Amino acid sequence: MTTTEKLKNILVEDLNLEELTPGDIDDDAPLFGEGLGLDSLDAVELVVIVQKHFGIEIRNMDEGRTAFQSIRSLAAYIDERLPVR
């Protein structure tokens, strides 16, 4: 499973996105506001989710803002920091 697919599954489950299935989520749709419709409270949870499921701590605010643009950008952020398998 790719990081993108794994992320979609985790978001639907952990953020209780009841109206959505992982397949409904567009890779490039904005995570916040229009698009997936997440808000600032979800930003806090997203940071926790990334740490819990991928072991990556988002400590830099500017990096976080860039990563949280879309599923694709967040997956890329994670992939860059995951240990090489």
Added chain:
Amino acid sequence: MRTAASPKSRREKKPWSSRSIGSRWQHRFFYSLIRFAGRRAAYALLFLVVLYYVLFRPSARNRSRPYLLRRFPGRNPVARLWDSYRISLEAGKVLVDRAVLGILGPGRFAFDHTGREELLKLAREGRGLILVTAHVGCWQVAMANLGMLRTPINLVIHREEGDVDLLYFEHGRDAAPYRIIDPAGPLGGALEMLHVLKHGEVLCIMGDRAMGSDRSTVAVDFLGGVVQFPFTPYQLASATGAPAAVIFPYKSGAGSYALQVAKVIRVPVNLGRTPGAYRPYADQFVRALEDFVEAHPYQFFNFFDVWR
């Protein structure tokens, strides 16, 4: 895909405003009076200004009515007028005091650091420290005295157009002793708040006023009625493991302030995003706030109907 109009992403218009009551020139007049004649002269003028507003501006008087009716139920009309005068006067004194702080310097006030050791101990845990406060007393005096924590202070505050009151350091005497995080900024300032806590810094946030959407609040009983209180401080505490200290900086005398550490709230990690999970912690804050308004009824500056 969700749309922008979905309930999840919709922003509610907040029922309160941080805009100042007086005009810009009125504030400047007070600032000049403080500069040239001192705090007591400003208080003397304030007595008259507040009297005028309470007697002849019912709209100004009505702002404190919902709170006063609950705090002092069954009062006769004359006593209600007196309550309105007292709370407006105390609010005015706090505005004068914070201008005094900026114009004449912090040395003009004695500050009782009750709870200093407790705050230092919490800060030393190294997981960041959340200071949850309310619209009581003068938080700016408290901010000016938190240097003893020896760690950067960050304050969550939103200022609106039309808010002509200067923050105390804006009078130009001192550098800003804290960094401001605007909850109207990108992602409601959530990433900045997490960032500072993860770096072991102090984050000061209001526990009695929601600054984002209604989604960020939980219903808690306050003075006999249900009020929506924000749970963001406790969600941040859960996400970072930071302790949350409830602090109330209040005016303890004509020229003195005290900082009360009313409670330390420990929130378990990873409580998630369900608002109900944070209700017990918001409730702990509200119980501490009720105790505060019991002891200092005229220092809770709540000027809109939070119970509606």
